[in-house]
Amino acid sequence: MQKVFTEFSTNAILKVGNEALLEPYVVSKQLDLFTFIRTDTFKARINVDNMPYTIEPNSIVALTNVQYLQFVYGKDLVVYQFNRDFYCIKDHDHEVSCAGLLFFGNVHMPVINPNTKELHKLKILHDVFVDELETKDTIQAEMLRMLMARFIIINTRLLKSKEGLVETLSNTKVELLRAFNMLLETHFRREHSVSFYADKLFKSPKTLSNNFAKLNTTPLLLIHERIVLEAKRLLIYTDKTAKEIAYDIGFDDASHLSRLFKKHTKLTPSEFKKQLK
Incomplete structure (x- = not known):
């Protein structure tokens, strides 16, 4: 049907x-x-x-x-x-x-x-x-x-x-989480610092981090996880090189993405790509 x-x-x-x-x-x-x-x-x-x-x-x-x-x-x-x-x-x-x-x-x-x-x-x-x-x-x-x-x-x-979220966070904190996630989805390819998102949300980086404490995460971790997820998608579903992907996600130096990627996956982007074959 x-x-x-x-x-x-x-x-x-x-x-x-x-x-x-x-x-x-x-x-x-x-x-x-x-x-x-x-x-x-x-x-x-x-x-x-x-x-x-x-x-x-x-x-x-x-x-x-x-x-x-x-x-x-x-x-x-x-x-x-x-x-x-x-x-x-x-x-x-x-x-x-x-x-x-x-x-x-x-x-x-x-x-x-x-x-x-x-x-x-x-x-x-x-x-x-x-x-x-x-x-x-x-x-x-x-x-x-x-x-x-x-x-x-x-x-x-x-x-x-x-x-x-209803029990552990106030409505204000839920809305802050939502706003952060939407900003991240919009800007993660170019903006990788907590200070950028904190400024957009009219918070200090420390205050923003404190608001995420009850979720057992940090703004920086969410930023990095979103970057790594996008890198994985591009490695799996496109023919772009690791260097091209790094530039697509806002890294002037491909080695910076490589270090971040390896920290989260235990593999470099090139190693990750090879294991897919």
Whole structure:
């Protein structure tokens, strides 16, 4: 089952269906679409950025448009895919508060585990999605965007609860974390210092670091992890040299990236590339 909504005036795309939406990814392929995958009674297996994941039954994963996906197996899945033109995460963040947590957060692939009551709500919402996709009228696009906003809000709340953000951090600190993650996603290719992000957030580097203490991480670690993740993607999925990748990620000297990469992976970029063959 696949339902596709397109809006030619804006190039908006929304796809709702099952694992058939993922089957074309027999090899890893950049998604280009924001994607939710919900399992039912069966497990599913996927590779994301060359890392294998098992999605347990009655779980939801959220993937961004820049990640690489390979579908391995799974059945009775519920899949939602949409592009920025259908629903721009940044433009609508005031509605759903998901940017920097559900999408482009410090968790590589958020996994959400709804309870029985929450699963029931999501299944009802899915039925409404399907019904609306079959209803062709002048407000269809608006209705579908409202439904997607509702779906994202539910999953963001569940993720906050899972990560303990509601209990351990004040709303102000949660918003600071989200803002940092979004700034990082925007600037990591050129800005690698904590002071840059602290300044953008009107904080001192020390204050910013203190706010991350309850998450058992630091701003500098998150910056480095994002740089290394991007380097891995480029090493795996492009033919660029380690030197070219270093320049792409904002290093004037390729040896600086090499040292950082080895610190996090125990391998130099060249060694990492060789082991893929």
